[in-house]
Amino acid sequence: MKVQIYVAAHKPYQMPQDSTYRPIFVGAALNGVTPHHYQPDNVGDNISASNPNFNELTAMYWIWKNCHADIKGLNQYRRYLAEAPKRKLAGILSMDEIEGLLEQYDVIVPKKRHYYIESNYSHYIHAHHQEPLDVMRTVIHDQHPDFLADFDRLMHQTSAHMFNMMIMPGPKFDAYAEWVFDILFEVRNRIDISDYDVQEARVFGYLSELLLDVWINHQHLSYVEVPVMYMEKQQLPAKAYNLLKRKFFPQAAKRTHF
Numbered sequence: 001m002k003v004q005i006y007v008a009a010h011k012p013y014q015m016p017q018d019s020t021y022r023p024i025f026v027g028a029a030l031n032g033v034t035p036h037h038y039q040p041d042n043v044g045d046n047i048s049a050s051n052p053n054f055n056e057l058t059a060m061y062w063i064w065k066n067c068h069a070d071i072k073g074l075n076q077y078r079r080y081l082a083e084a085p086k087r088k089l090a091g092i093l094s095m096d097e098i099e100g101l102l103e104q105y106d107v108i109v110p111k112k113r114h115y116y117i118e119s120n121y122s123h124y125i126h127a128h129h130q131e132p133l134d135v136m137r138t139v140i141h142d143q144h145p146d147f148l149a150d151f152d153r154l155m156h157q158t159s160a161h162m163f164n165m166m167i168m169p170g171p172k173f174d175a176y177a178e179w180v181f182d183i184l185f186e187v188r189n190r191i192d193i194s195d196y197d198v199q200e201a202r203v204f205g206y207l208s209e210l211l212l213d214v215w216i217n218h219q220h221l222s223y224v225e226v227p228v229m230y231m232e233k234q235q236l237p238a239k240a241y242n243l244l245k246r247k248f249f250p251q252a253a254k255r256t257h258f
Helices: 048-054 057-066 085-091 095-104 120-127 130-143 145-156 170-190 200-208 212-218 236-248 250-255
Strands: 003-009 021-025 071-076 079-081 107-110 166-169 223-226 228-230
Touching: 003 057, 003 095, 021 057, 048 057, 048 200, 057 071, 057 170, 057 200, 071 095, 071 170, 079 107, 085 228, 095 107, 095 166, 095 223, 107 212, 120 130, 120 145, 130 145, 130 170, 130 200, 145 212, 166 170, 170 200, 170 212
Parallel strands: 003 021, 003 071, 107 223
Antiparallel strands: 071 079, 071 166, 079 228, 107 166
16 A cells, blocks of 8 residues: 655755655745755646645645555644654654554544634634635535535634644545635635735635535544644744734734734
8 A cells, every 4th residue: 555645845854764754845836946855846737836825735736636645645844743743753653553543544633723712713813814714615605515514613613623734545635635626726716815915825725724624524534633743842832822912902913914
């Protein structure tokens, strides 16, 4: 069984030595020479040039269209799905662990991120422009109405599987990617992001983080959560402060983006 987990990166970085993992250079169409041993995302069917708006999703698109492994996955260069996160790269999921988990579950996902004092909807609109999220709901209503109740339910919840990180059998990965891009490309058609700053221009990457659970829940898929291993130290006090700032002083928090 072929297992291929890609690690999205926009620069050279320490990578796993396990051949199960392969770095993919996102935005290769815009970023010059691809680092040695990295898979560029601008060959074959690709959306590499859209990386400033889609983030690691240019890797997801490339995997969907160009990788034919039995099991596919996406991690990011600064964070991985790991059974032993304290061991850093030595603790990330091995091929045997991945195969074993997928014998019991449909999807491997990171542990949920909990907001506690905010719903997924309010957290998003306090951190980002509201219009794209509202437009995405309209697109789901128009193009995938059977998913709308699942979307609304997730918007009212206070946790979600974030980061656009997942591992699943190839056919499921492809089905999920096809659904995600059908929605996001239509959202792109309906909004104007020409005046967004660099941070907010990454809008489609942000939106997509709220779609994985919608798809999993609607398809009644089983999933297993594993810890996230961070390659760099997490500034948890600062993150908590920013969460509270966005919650109680949203306009002041948003001004920091410009």
